[in-house]
Amino acid sequence: MSTQASKLEALMDAQHNGRGGTRVVAITSGKGGVGKSTLSANIAYVLASRGYRVGLMDADIGLANLDVMFNVRAERNILHVLKGEARFEDIVVPLEENLFLIPGESGDEILKFSDATIVSRFIDESQMLEGLDFLIIDTGAGIGDTIQMFLKAADEVVVVTIPDPAAITDAYAMVKVISRIKSDLSMIVNQVRNAKEGMKIFETIKKVAFGNIGEDLELKMLGSVRSDAHVARSVKQRVLVCKELSNIAPAGDIEAIAMAIADKKEHKMLERGREGGIGTFFKKLLGQF
Numbered sequence: 001m002s003t004q005a006s007k008l009e010a011l012m013d014a015q016h017n018g019r020g021g022t023r024v025v026a027i028t029s030g031k032g033g034v035g036k037s038t039l040s041a042n043i044a045y046v047l048a049s050r051g052y053r054v055g056l057m058d059a060d061i062g063l064a065n066l067d068v069m070f071n072v073r074a075e076r077n078i079l080h081v082l083k084g085e086a087r088f089e090d091i092v093v094p095l096e097e098n099l100f101l102i103p104g105e106s107g108d109e110i111l112k113f114s115d116a117t118i119v120s121r122f123i124d125e126s127q128m129l130e131g132l133d134f135l136i137i138d139t140g141a142g143i144g145d146t147i148q149m150f151l152k153a154a155d156e157v158v159v160v161t162i163p164d165p166a167a168i169t170d171a172y173a174m175v176k177v178i179s180r181i182k183s184d185l186s187m188i189v190n191q192v193r194n195a196k197e198g199m200k201i202f203e204t205i206k207k208v209a210f211g212n213i214g215e216d217l218e219l220k221m222l223g224s225v226r227s228d229a230h231v232a233r234s235v236k237q238r239v240l241v242c243k244e245l246s247n248i249a250p251a252g253d254i255e256a257i258a259m260a261i262a263d264k265k266e267h268k269m270l271e272r273g274r275e276g277g278i279g280t281f282f283k284k285l286l287g288q289f
């Protein structure tokens, strides 16, 4: 058996592992280039290294970020599964122990799949991913229709910004849109000098959001990540910061964020048992829920 196949088998064997279903976390931003792919990949890696089973979905296929970062080729994606041209096991790429890349789809074509038979076959197929503890989705930037669908379907949405004023404005616009569809909303401020700067930016956005959206909005700070030239270089060198440069400041910052994400899952499990699971996520994504 090929290594790819045996690794996927490990994923499938883990079905119904009793850990409380799959928690779906969408990482998004208003402005592009703020660090979504870097953060998604590293958060996913940290969670996987702590023993969680993690799917990393690239919904930003147009720009093909994550497969490039991990130096793997993803030729087919969930759209091919929807069309019946591939199965989930053909498109899922094992990256590390416990870490699987699931090539997503950013085009509008996915929105056209309303045929109940096609969708339900797809959802049945998706059961092979039921053993995942987390699905981390790199959604790409902006408020396009497809991105909004992913955000709506996720359990938790994380908006990333950087200290740049244009990025802050776009992050606020994003928060405003997402607040209509999601109550579990948090922020990461990336590329800061220190945690204080990150907190200040978060407070500014939160204040404006409260003023305009109202106090029902639950916007939380997930954390900030310090700027470091090693991170910028790491992407070009295809080095995963939290794996290979784990002693630099941003790696520690990202680890703390990943642990906060893990804590939330553990809390949710105590509160109300299982998460909705992968099938529920895909049903919501494809508008069948």
Ligand SMILES: Nc1ncnc2c1ncn2[C@@H]1O[C@H](COP(=O)(O)OP(=O)(O)OP(=O)(O)O)[C@@H](O)[C@H]1O
Pocket: 029, 031, 032, 033, 034, 035, 036, 037, 038, 039, 060, 063, 065, 140, 141, 190, 191, 192, 225, 226, 227, 228, 229, 230, 231, 232, 233, 234, 235, 250
């Ligand atoms: N904490 C950081 N310190 C220094 N550079 C960083 C940091 N985080 C991200 N970068 C760099 O910023 C650039 C953009 O990051 P990345 O590609 O992850 O952003 P993105 O939001 O996914 O972009 P896009 O919207 O184009 O998909 C990359 O070169 C990355 O290495």
Ligand SMILES: [Mg+2]
Pocket: 036, 037, 038, 060, 065, 138, 140
């Ligand atoms: Mg990206």
